[in-house]
Amino acid sequence: MSTELKFWKSIEELQRHSASPDESGRDCFAGQRARTGPPPAPSRRDFLTLAGFSVAAAALTACSRGRVQKAIPFLNKPEELTPGVPTLYASTCGGCSAGCGLVVKTRDGRPIKIEGNDVSPLFGGSTCAVGQATVLSLYDDERLKHPLWRGKPASWEDVDARIEAHLREAIAARKRVVLLSRTILGPTTRRLIGEWTSRPGFEHVTYDPISFTALREATAASFGVDGLPHYRFARARTIVGIEADFLGTWLSPVEFARDYAAGRRLESTRAMSRHIQFESGVSLTGCNADTRVAIAPSERGLVALGLYSRIARKLGLADIPDVADRSMDPHALDAAADDLWRTRGESLVVSGADEVATQVIVHATNALLGGIGTTVDLDRPSLQRQGDDVAVARLIDDMARGHVDVLIVYGVNPAYDYPQPDRFVAAMRDVPLTISCSDRVDETAALAHAVCPDHHFLEAWGDAEPVASFFSLAQPTIAPLFDTRAAQDSLLKWLGRTPDFYEYLRAFWRETLYPLQSQYATFDEFWDHSLHDGVFTLPAQAAAEKRFGGDVGAAAAAIGRDQNRSAAEHHPDGYEVHLYEAVGQRDGAHANNPWLQELPDPVSKVTWGNYAAVAPSVASRLGVSSGDVVALDTGTGRIELPVCVQPGQSPRAISVALGYGRRRAGRVGGGVGANAYALVRLVAGMRRYSRTGVTIARTGRVDPLAATQTHHSMEGRTIVEETTLAAWLATSSAAHPGQAPHAEVPSLWAERPSGAHAWGMAIDLNSCNGCSACVTACQAENNVPVVGKDEVRRGREMHWMRIDRYYTGSEDDPGTLVQPMMCQHCNNAPCEPVCPVLATVHSSDGLNQQVYNRCIGTRYCENNCPYKVRRFNWFEYARNSSFDFNMNSALGAMTLNPDVAVRSRGVMEKCSLCVQRIQAGKLAAEQDGRPVADGDIKTACQQVCPADAIVFGDLSDPESHVSRLNRSERRYRVLEELGTRPNVSYLAKVRNA
Amino acid sequence: MRARVVFIVLALVFGVAASGAVAYQLSRVGVHQGYAPEQPIAFSHKLHAGDFQVPCLYCHFGARTSRHAGIPPLNVCMNCHSLLTAQTIEIEKLKEAVQRQQPIAWTKVHNLPDFVYFNHSQHVIGGVNCSACHGAVETMARVRQEMPLTMGWCLDCHRQRGPGLALARRAAGSHEGPNAPYPGLDCGKCHY
């Protein structure tokens, strides 16, 4: 609890250099805050309560006035905020530019957990791992606690004065003032920026670290639509992905994962969509495909073209461009084309290619297949990526030429992630005034004259329109922790307006959106409801049908040229490199988030760093194995990385994850991995995430990968059961050919009487895609410590929930199976009888309980657990300076869930099926005197799952969802032949043959 | 010879007695029964809860809905004291604190270990009187910990009240199953 005391001191300090009195809001908070002193003998929980107590009170009183305006609690609106009772607020995720709707669980005034917003029509009640982890970024020590001027702490007045002075001169001298921002999802912010750019000389350039420019331009060229197509995977019966990791990272993974799973769920229906993936690296999406074809990045165009021409032939079109696809395997293309054709009208082709031509062809193919308007929605396009590479390139040139007077960098970090960082840095030096709104001194902010730290999105007002006419609101869930200011407020201030973005937001909604709806009579009503729900959707307007107007011939020709060039470049010991977003790190903005650093890659299971994924054949040819450090040389850029031998990897391509190698992310993420942006190629200003002619050389060094799984074969054991759709349809119990659904192994002793409930869980392996959001959700909910790279190497990661991944078949073209694995809560648990002190026993409602304060740490239970799901506290993670992650930082400790004990050194821990949620659910039911209804209680992993693969419930209720799943003929339990009688069961994976 | 035997026997008896005493003392480690710290303001529960019969839940409103009964914020005190004319040094302290916006650092009397999850509302709903755990607070000028608050003590209640409560709840149309161990002896009810 010393941590909390320390934390409290630090907050006091924070208050000291907190804002000036005129900012009534924060002042009110400061005042309220100061009211709470640490209790004399604080136990962690009680302390947090008292801490939150007045913070909560503050939030309450602040509702009437001040910074935190009327924040409408979600679902259950308490007439008073009671300490110890969580409050839920709807908001919008700022983790990436997908803009998922959120519900933020605050406890005693602190956001401690993020959930999806299940009234959101796009994203539902789920998030991705990154979204889960953003709550921890709020409490990041490395965040700036005040503005900086030329690297030195300064007051807002001071900084504003200097900036405004400079801006006045700039305006007077008609100089150029450029705002370089990330994709702006918020319509209100967009309008604000519109105002901004209406000033003479003021410009706005949008920059995405991971560029979608090619897709945008292709969409514009093909359909004249400004935006990205809104892909509707739920409507597709055949999906062909070309290097698009739409389940893991591409564009809007949560939404796509939901829709994808919906199209493949075998609960009510007995049909599922077919998915063929052409890709070079092994992506999460590729793992889930029915057919996965390994291609070289340079062949993406050929694949698109091959599909197009085949479909066109089937349609009997004339002048079909054909490019001799040499290396391509025609059969795979034929099969894919046949499938697409069979389900035309309900087929979808998506491509992550970064060449306009390829995307044009893909659009054309979708058009031929009649997907426009059904699987490809262009009437309400996606606004999730608006970056414009060419503009950025031009801007940098202008900066270098000294044509830019003021550069305001908002939400991006080009000094880190621009392909030629040195050029950008040099150019930035030539700008008289550079301002960064970064929340920390990152690579770019370090060069800026002024740093005006932005709020964390959980502290700020905002809105978003990820897909046209799907709006969502973001509201503060906590008073700003530091002396930061919303970037919008900064912009308003520098525009000479009153820096009150909240009013601006309301105004925009009053003027723009309120008139478009008819449901609510008054604006306040409309506002309150929108804020309460977090989302607001405009009804679809009838729009003219979009027709494909692109030039296929030209595109085909372009692809042909690309082909010839890469063919020319191609030489025997040259490889192609394929750069991709990692599920955990994405573009690298969250590098300082320990949860994400320790999140195992869904495919390779590697944590803490990126690597060069090479095919087994290549590895043996080069004589390298996982962990050997190699140097990748493109002629222009060179990086050194450890090798990861990746079954299924294209033998011609080496895949490297972007988003690592941050230099100035902070103490957690600094220097983890290598920066692969150096290998990104610029072609006429457009960024290309792959290139040919890369040489690979051993360095002789060894840097062992920190992988949480080192053995990849099931060794012929039936651990993950898999079947084909045909077989499953043929025999009702196809998961176990020739035998009836698993019979219960007889037990030596009598059944014990169960209590009122029998909690259990069912996991549908056919829905689960392995995205690992549950791993982070569990970590956030249950105060699971982060242990760091070395400890992971030693096999000591603490995740209560892990996702096992097995390869089947050949190394070169393996099948991949994933299996969420956590405590199976066996009714005849092997761990229980061996504990000498009764520290782990069975509860009357079927839970395998672990009593931390009784445990003396013999680890016998760990040895005797056949699933190896128990985790031992090797060190005092929460109080050991060598584990300097969230738990050890005074601030990071604020994410701790007060309802879950922080485990001390030397005790065993494991999944508790979120017993704290079970207790809360039972209590809630009692409070309103009703039985616990099915679905009342959701475990953290279940709540976050975009695929709804995890179902928790009461097995003693035959009608509960989990009971129904347990009656499925696909149902089995892992290692049930041991007679452990797990309460967690699995539903076999089904694939289209 | 005989003297020796007597001596040895006495020594044994003493040894046993001494070690017994030590064992008992050890067993009381962490048990603060009778703890009655002085408070910054000599607030008398005897006066408020006893003589004036202010219901517990008026000030400790959290107990109904939350884990934590909570210590009333100053404005709750002032609800009455802003109207009352009575003046004492203690009340002065209170009002002064209100003026100076100063927190009053009350000393916590009933402390449970960190690893125990105790939820007030659960017990209030379950029909457990405050006095069952806090003793006759309305008679205490200064609150003292009446009960041992040991795990065994909790369990005694859980064991005894179990069946009775179960019946009461069922009569009141409870939905817990017939063989529900109520209020329950599962470790996982308090330790997680």
Place this chain on the structure above:
Amino acid sequence: MTPLHATIRDSARHVRPHRWLDGDPSLTEVTDHVARPLNVAPGLGWWLCFATALAALATGVVCVSYEVATGIGTWGLNKTVGWAFDITNFVFWIGIGHAGTLISAILLLFRQRWRTSINRSAEAMTIFAVICAALFPLIHMGRPWLFFFVAPYPNFRGPLWVNFRSPLLWDVFAINTYLTISLVFWYVGMIPDFATLRDRATGIRKALYGIVSLGWNGSQRTWARYETLSTILAALATPLVISVHSIVSMDFAVSILPGWHTTLFPPYFVAGAVYSGFGMVLTLLILTRSLMHLETYITIRHLEAMAKVTLLTGSIVGLSYATEFFTAWFSGNLYEQATFYGRATGPYAWCFWTMVTCNAVAPQVLWLRRVRTSVAALFVLSILVNIGMWLERFVIIVTSLHHSYLPSTWVMYRPTIIEVGTLIGSFGLFFTCFLLFLRLLPMIAMWEIKADASVEAEEGDLAHA
């Protein structure tokens, strides 16, 4: 005990050449020889050994302190391998202990006279080994300061008792019983010798020996009871020693882990224990007899007798290995087969094959009398036995754990310097205790030598009559 018909002899000073003694010491010479180490200053050899042992002990103390202060994480264990060096050392030392009890109890019941010269030191070895062993379950706990949770003492937690189904709890009782009974047995055995020393000592030593000899005066009535007591204790210790290692083996046999879960373990472990124990006794006595110049009492014939036991138990152990593999193959159990295949071919195969060589193959040379009677050969062999038996426990524990049911959890285990230091420390503790024992206590049971001497004398007479 059939009464021996003895004929009159004017003196026992000319006892016939003994079967189990080299030379013909008189009763008082026996006392002299045994008491000498306690009176004269130790030689250089002893000091060297003692210094080494102390250094090792210090290493152990440092390592254990660091581990207890920092966490089990200072060891090489991980999410899959929860036990390795710690429990290996535990089982190893417990095993060592068994030879002592076997010699002092079982051989007593079998009236094996050759035990008399060695049983005292063997019992001492037992006690020190058990102490070393008992250390490890303690320090392997994540929270050793809460070790008392394993004791079913009345408490204010409900009361909350302990789990009588856990083999670890059985261990607690078995080891404590074993240690207690062994101590009693050992001490009772020494009382007459303390008396002897008391009566020839002076000053403070006399006072000390006076206290520990409890006023022993050699009364025949006491002697009679005394012999009954030793017989009873021996009769109790015999099943005890078997139960102890059977229970230790149940730590594994009761689990569900392939490679652990087998009914063969109790006999297999007991045989292994005796085997390793005799290995250690050989090592110690070969050193001691030269270090303390006790060739008279610890003769080559003793060594040979022990060598025979070693050969027997070693062969049983070898048979057990074979049986394990046969069972694995015969069971048709996928997991079982994988485990044993992995043992012989996996990453720890080198441990396995070293173990087989040391434990099953090496002792076979003892069929040759020339080897059995060669001190040097026996010494080398005894060392091999110790190494092999340590590896056996390591192989059983680690290879079974590191590749268990779910391949996704398979990881390697690598010991840290701390674990190695702890192992060295346990040897340091053991040898420190033993070297002190050599100097402070009569390391040979004088009264038993004397009794045998006189009995043999009379038997000799019978033979003549």
Place this chain on the structure above:
Amino acid sequence: MRSEYLIATYAGPGALMTAVRALRAHGFKIYDVYAPCPVHGIDEAMGLRRSRLGYVTLAGGVLGLVSAIAFQFYAAVFDWTLNVGGKPDNSTLAFVPITFEITVLVGGLATAAAFFLRSGLFPGARPRLAGPRVTDDEFAIALRWRSSVFDAGEARRLLHEAGAIDVRQTVVDL
């Protein structure tokens, strides 16, 4: 106890044995015999009763057995039943090892304790020696003078015939 004794010392068990037999044959009552080691067969010769320590062991063992079973049964079945891996509350087989250990422990300790009490052996007890070297290499016979008035000459003769090194009549505390 302190009294006057006739003490003869011998160099070996054989002579001692002869003396004891001779004395008993002539109806002398032997107070006690002292030796550095047990002399086999002499207890019969002296007509000592067989030790009854065995009964103590039995009693102790039974006590240990019963209490161990009773306690485990009470704790696991009556006092607080917990669902441990679905095993029955009364997992009798699992209680066996501890029961056995306790049986042996109590049995052994009881026996040892009985032995010490019966033999009057305890720390600080004063050794009552019949001679300086009876714990080294001398064997001694003691006849208590006062207990039975007997023919000293006859006794001395028998003792000497048996080969006594020395026969002396002294007042000592034995």
